[in-house]
Amino acid sequence: MKIRKILIAAGLACSVLGMGNLAAASEWKEIRIGVEATYPPFEYRNAKGEMEGFDVDVANAICGKLDAKCVWVEQSFDGLIPALQARKFEVIHSSMTATEARSKVIDFTDPLYAIPTQLIAKKGSGTLPTAESLSGKRLGVLQGTTQEAFAKKAWGKGGVQIVSYQDQSQTYADLRAGRLDAALLEKPNAIAGFLVTPEGRDFEFVGEVLSGDPILTNEIAMGLRKSDVKLKEAINKAINELAAEGTIAEIAGKYFQPGEIGLMQAK
Template sequence: MKMKALFLALGMFSAFSTFAAGDLRYGVEAEYPPFESRNAAGQLEGFDIELGNAICAAAELKCGWVETSFDALIPGLTAKKFDAINSAMNITEQRRKSIDFTQPIYRIPSQLVGKADSGMQATPEGLKGKTIGVLQGSIQETFAKEHWEKHGVTVVSYKDQNMAWADLLNGRIDASLVMSAAGQAGFLSKPQGKGFGFIGKPVADDTILGSGIGYGIRKGDDATKKQLDTAIDKVRADGTITRLAAKYFPGIDVSVK
């Protein structure tokens, strides 16, 4: 499956190398439903996909998608393999050292998912001796390593979230720290999620977890930033963000405070 994804990504790189002015290439890690994933027909779908297309329409741009692993998104952007990161990436000061961002578009809390009857708590003391899975290169990885690892918690990083869910089911990890919407749609709402649930309240650390999700832009690419920021204002004003949030994240307030 990974080789198939690699060949697909390479093919997309080649296809998009001929993009003309007025086109935009999004970089995406497509194994993180309900934000971005592929359906049974092999088509990209999810909140970020629909919103990204709406933003392109508002900006009068033709959009394409380049798939890669989450931890390769920033290197891929700086190497000009695509023009913007659209993959549920939170805006943090650490990431700002490498890339620029559009304005924040939406915000999703992060929570632990584990056995409903585990008795675990989302605290250093409550997780001591436990093994927690995280997406490699994510803010959840940074949070877990900063707040929990030094207190006797083992943090395991995965190339994609589906690998973490598989290990959770097999008992190789005790819980996974994810965006709450991804935990609900990608695992808890599925048959294999029976007996699992959210552990405690959302974790908090604005310095690590960021000010909201936006699109990553290359340093100094002011033209793309301005174009996308203007389009984001349009889709916020016409209710597109609210409508898509209700579709993909029912009951979750995604507004940027």
């Protein structure tokens, strides 16, 4: 899962008939989308059990451009790529960073946005995002994310005990219970999912936003099978149309403060 800025990337075509040899939009009556649905404000279920969030609204706008219906398929984050390959759905849209390693296995659309990674810990703990400060402590990360990969690479051999979770809410529960000393998170999720809640009032961001490592490029895109070339082209066209129209920025304004994420520019 993930430098803080808000660049923009989303736009999609009302019809794919104008895309050369692309099939008509009617080719995709529905698009099954894999998602780890416990990750506010990107994707989560609201009090009514309805799927909600920034990624959800963007995907629905894309499906609208393609005259298709979005169908949400819930999956643990670390199981999203295997499930995509097993054809349980056509697209991954779950705040997934388009890394070089993942690109060897699946394909990605144009980037949609970029998000920063930062450490949180209890207020007054003095904890910092360094191997020295974290040595001997328990650090929580979401399994299968770039945060997990970075923590293992940067701190795994420095005496830091890295604890991986399939569900981000479990990370927060263990922070509250004192079973974790810190957690490495995408900043918007840390805010919406924990810090602004009553349970998170005793915690805060510590240290600066992490940068300077290729693992933390934090460009988020939608994942597809490498064979689904037409669908990728259709979604990219849609992403860039939505970006040019200002729709992505409008949706972002519903969930984020200005500058909280980086929306990629339309091509």
